[in-house]
Amino acid sequence: MHDDLRARDQKVNWHPYTQMKGASAIVPIVRAEGTYLYDNDGKRYIDAVSSWWVTLHGHAHPYIADRVYRQLHTLEQVIFAGFTHEPAIQLAENLLKLLPSNQEKVFYTDNGSTAVEVALKMCIQYHANKGHKKSKILAFQNAYHGDTFGAMSVSARGVWTEPFGHLLFDVIFIDVPTSDNMTSLFEEIDKHVDDIACFIYEPLIQGAAGMLMHKPDDLSNLMSYCRQKGVLMIQDEIFVGFGRTGKWFAADHLTEYPDVMCFSKGLTGGTMPLGLTTCSSIIYDAFYADDKKKALFHGHSFTASPLACAAALASMELLLKKETWERITAIEQKHQTFLAHTVLESKVKNVRQTGTILAIELRQDEKTSYFSALSEILYPYFLSRGILIRPLGNIIYLVPPYCISDEDLDYIYTVIIDALQL
Numbered sequence: 001m002h003d004d005l006r007a008r009d010q011k012v013n014w015h016p017y018t019q020m021k022g023a024s025a026i027v028p029i030v031r032a033e034g035t036y037l038y039d040n041d042g043k044r045y046i047d048a049v050s051s052w053w054v055t056l057h058g059h060a061h062p063y064i065a066d067r068v069y070r071q072l073h074t075l076e077q078v079i080f081a082g083f084t085h086e087p088a089i090q091l092a093e094n095l096l097k098l099l100p101s102n103q104e105k106v107f108y109t110d111n112g113s114t115a116v117e118v119a120l121k122m123c124i125q126y127h128a129n130k131g132h133k134k135s136k137i138l139a140f141q142n143a144y145h146g147d148t149f150g151a152m153s154v155s156a157r158g159v160w161t162e163p164f165g166h167l168l169f170d171v172i173f174i175d176v177p178t179s180d181n182m183t184s185l186f187e188e189i190d191k192h193v194d195d196i197a198c199f200i201y202e203p204l205i206q207g208a209a210g211m212l213m214h215k216p217d218d219l220s221n222l223m224s225y226c227r228q229k230g231v232l233m234i235q236d237e238i239f240v241g242f243g244r245t246g247k248w249f250a251a252d253h254l255t256e257y258p259d260v261m262c263f264s265k266g267l268t269g270g271t272m273p274l275g276l277t278t279c280s281s282i283i284y285d286a287f288y289a290d291d292k293k294k295a296l297f298h299g300h301s302f303t304a305s306p307l308a309c310a311a312a313l314a315s316m317e318l319l320l321k322k323e324t325w326e327r328i329t330a331i332e333q334k335h336q337t338f339l340a341h342t343v344l345e346s347k348v349k350n351v352r353q354t355g356t357i358l359a360i361e362l363r364q365d366e367k368t369s370y371f372s373a374l375s376e377i378l379y380p381y382f383l384s385r386g387i388l389i390r391p392l393g394n395i396i397y398l399v400p401p402y403c404i405s406d407e408d409l410d411y412i413y414t415v416i417i418d419a420l421q422l
């Protein structure tokens with residue numbers, strides 16, 4: 001059964017982040033429900049990575065499905081320049097109530113990378129509109145902000161970006177803050193401060209880099225310095241937003257407010273593509289002028305898709321429920337208990353956890369890399385045991401949907417321990 005779909009797939013489809021030569025293990029999925037994916041042989045997989053970190057409440061959630069269905073029969077799409085609609089208004093209203101109080105406007109796009117592009121354009125054009133000459137961007141080492149050219153530019157350089165290196169714009173990369181390196185980070189900022197248009201960062205967790213984590217207090221200190229020095233801040237919550245860190249947003253762990261924020265992934269509960277960028281009135285007001293040239297000239301065909309907005313509204317309603325937070329807390333606690341055991345395993349180099357996100361870094365001889373042999377052994381092993389876990393090099397991580405049961409978590413932990421004995 002697999003073979004037929006695989007052969008057809010191979011003839012016509014080109015998959016993301018995949019060397020197509022030798023990519024025979026592509027799994028045809030025919031349906032999904034809650035925590036589970038089912039392939040066309042009826043084999044069940046626990047989706048322990050929320051299908052690339054997007055699924056919050058489980059697959060094919062009937063409440064979200066129903067809301068999208070109703071929206072599809074009412075208003076499926078309308079141009080968002082010169083027109084508006086209830087779902088986009090309601091979603092912006094509901095979201096802004098939960099964000100840091102300086103966030104006042106929502107700009108819609110349709111994925112994470114474009115939400116980042118808009119954020120960068122907002123900050124760069126902010127300075128242009130004000131007549132400042134500031135062109136450099138500040139970002140963290142190991143950053144990941146997406147795959148379009150602007151987003152790639154502010155992300156770490158590596159094998160992914162190599163062919164495009166000469167086309168990416170200039171970025172000053174700094175280390176993530178620790179209690180030890182703060183002074184040197186401040187010095188680095190001082191050195192370039194007249195030239196820095198903005199600072200973009202993944203707060204608390206650098207997902208794609210391998211779930212690297214830094215402390216809220218340290219980030220708050222760094223943000224506070226940026227604020228003092230007039231450096232605009234873009235907080236990329238595309239991965240960490242909507243409960244992942246154990247609170248609604250990473251912002252809820254921090255004492256400083258960013259100027260601009262980016263969201264996508266969990267925004268619609270992982271059901272529909274949608275991105276959005278929010279900003280403070282400081283940013284918005286720099287565009288609000290009699291001069292037409294000061295407008296933000298950006299938009300996508302599916303900007304503020306009513307369907308995606310309806311999905312996001314439904315997902316946020318589910319996230320407001322007490323039971324959802326009980327599950328998030330339960331996942332957090334179970335992760336912590338498991339890590340206390342795992343850290344004793346001889347193959348384990350480091351364990352880390354924030355909220356529902358857990359990472360186990362394994363020892364290995366060769367240099368850590370995305371292509372490391374470990375992930376090539378572990379990924380098919382986990383699939384064979386009925387679990388979708390996609391290690392990043394030598395880092396096994398879990399980003400489960402919030403609806404995952406204690407039993408499924410326990411099973412995943414057992415299989416991870418088994419994998420450590422391979």
Ligand SMILES: *Cc1c(COP(=O)(O)O)cnc(C)c1O
Pocket residue numbers: 111112113114116144145146147202207208236237238239264265
């Ligand atoms: C996934 C991700 C993006 C890019 O989002 P896409 O929807 O995949 O384009 C940007 N920033 C962070 C932190 C991400 O995790």
